[in-house]
Amino acid sequence: MRAFSCDTCGEQVYFDNTICLSCDSPLGWSRAEQRITVVPDDDTRCSQRTLNGCNWIVATPGLCDCCALTRTRPADHDVVGLPQYYVAEQAKRRLVAELDALGLPVAPRDAQGRGLAFDLLSSVEEHVVTGHADGVVTIDLAESDDVHRERVRLEMGEAYRTMLGHLRHEIGHYYEMLLVADDATRAAARDLFGDETADYQEAVDRHYADGPPVDWPERYVSAYATMHPFEDFAETFAHVLHVRDGLETAHAHGLTGDPRVAERPFAEVVLDTWLPLTRALNQMNRSMGQGDLYPFVLSAPVVDKLAYVHHLVTASSRSEP
The missing domain is CATH 3.40.30 (Glutaredoxin)
Incomplete structure (x- = not known):
């Protein structure tokens, strides 16, 4: 997540802030502008703010788009x-x-x-x-x-x-429904993730009875991803979001240079920027007596899957009117 600055005093503020700790300006998330901004008045605050801490701004009194x-x-x-x-x-x-x-x-x-x-x-x-x-x-x-x-x-x-x-x-399951929607994308996804028409309940029963294959780290991002092609896609989609959000946050706070995710091949971003960053952060966590921040090993086949899902996501956004 990017870092933001207060419209009133210029101090750094963050995605979850409801008030600037420097000047006490009321803050909220503007979905239209995709940034934290000063809240004009209480009528523009989401009506769920007391119940769930929502800081999103609304155009008319009531629920924000996210709470709705x-x-x-x-x-x-x-x-x-x-x-x-x-x-x-x-x-x-x-x-x-x-x-x-x-x-x-x-x-x-x-x-x-x-x-x-x-x-x-x-x-x-x-x-x-x-x-x-x-x-x-x-x-x-x-x-x-x-x-x-x-x-x-x-x-x-x-x-x-x-x-x-x-x-x-x-x-990720929802976006697989939307993004893998024609014969070409379905065939490409099947090549990477397997035959999605395989009986799901049988796959679940087998997974919990026998566990994942011994060599699963060579082909999957997690043991859960081995259960069924649907789960492999969803796990991969989740990791695409992990990588993008993690790199944006790291860049915003000076932990890495601009990853230029929109310009570089995603496999290159993962191998040359994400993995070195997470290795360093894992060691930082260990120096504090904590577990690894990103406890995953990304094999070459997994990186290929990440790159494919990222391509689906970005191609879809570019095709939107």
């Missing part, structure tokens, strides 16, 4: 689910802002079932399965809880598990 994408949230009396919902919406705002920057369509779900919707569900009283179905992203809000999420991560033998990671993965 949420179809279901915890009930007002859910004292466990509401704080978890707060955390999930923070991550969702970052996701939507990145999708906007990429030029990907982020349209709310209409009466015909087209577009996006998010069901952010409390699992306090019911079992919730995180997933995607025809444009509806469902999130188990228990994943907002650090203790729960770390326990599941260890049980699943995962290297990485975050709320933002869940959202980036699940939205």
Whole structure:
């Protein structure tokens, strides 16, 4: 995420800021301008700002575009689910802002079932399965809880598990529906990810019964990606977002030069800029007694997949009218 400056005093401000800590100017995210700006008055603040901390600006009083994408949230009396919902919406705002920057369509779900919707569900009283179905992203809000999420991560033998990671993965399924939509792209995707017509439930059962192939790091970005071609695409899509957002943030804070992602081949960006940066950051984390920031090894076949998905994303944005 880029760094921004306060319109009033020029001090550096950030994506989540609601106030400038230097001059006390009220701040909010302008989706139209894709930047943090001074909020004109309270009527231009999202009506969900108290409930979920939203700092987005609205043209007319009410919900902002991002909050309006949420179809279901915890009930007002859910004292466990509401704080978890707060955390999930923070991550969702970052996701939507990145999708906007990429030029990907982020349209709310209409009466015909087209577009996006998010069901952010409390699992306090019911079992919730995180997933995607025809444009509806469902999130188990228990994943907002650090203790729960770390326990599941260890049980699943995962290297990485975050709320933002869940959202980036699940939205990847949605964009596969939109971007892999003709015979040519479908054939190219099949060459890289495998036959998407393979029975999904059989693949799930096999994955959890037998685990991933022993040599999975040679061909996949994660063990979960081995389960089915749909999951491989979604995991790869999530990592494209990880790389782009991570590099933009690093450049904004002087940790790397301009990655020029829009001009350079994405495989080159990954190999020559992203991997050296993450190796350094992993060592920095270790120097502080923490785990690796980016605990992934990107083999040549994985880099090819990343480059293909990035091409799909950027080609789609260039073709938008």
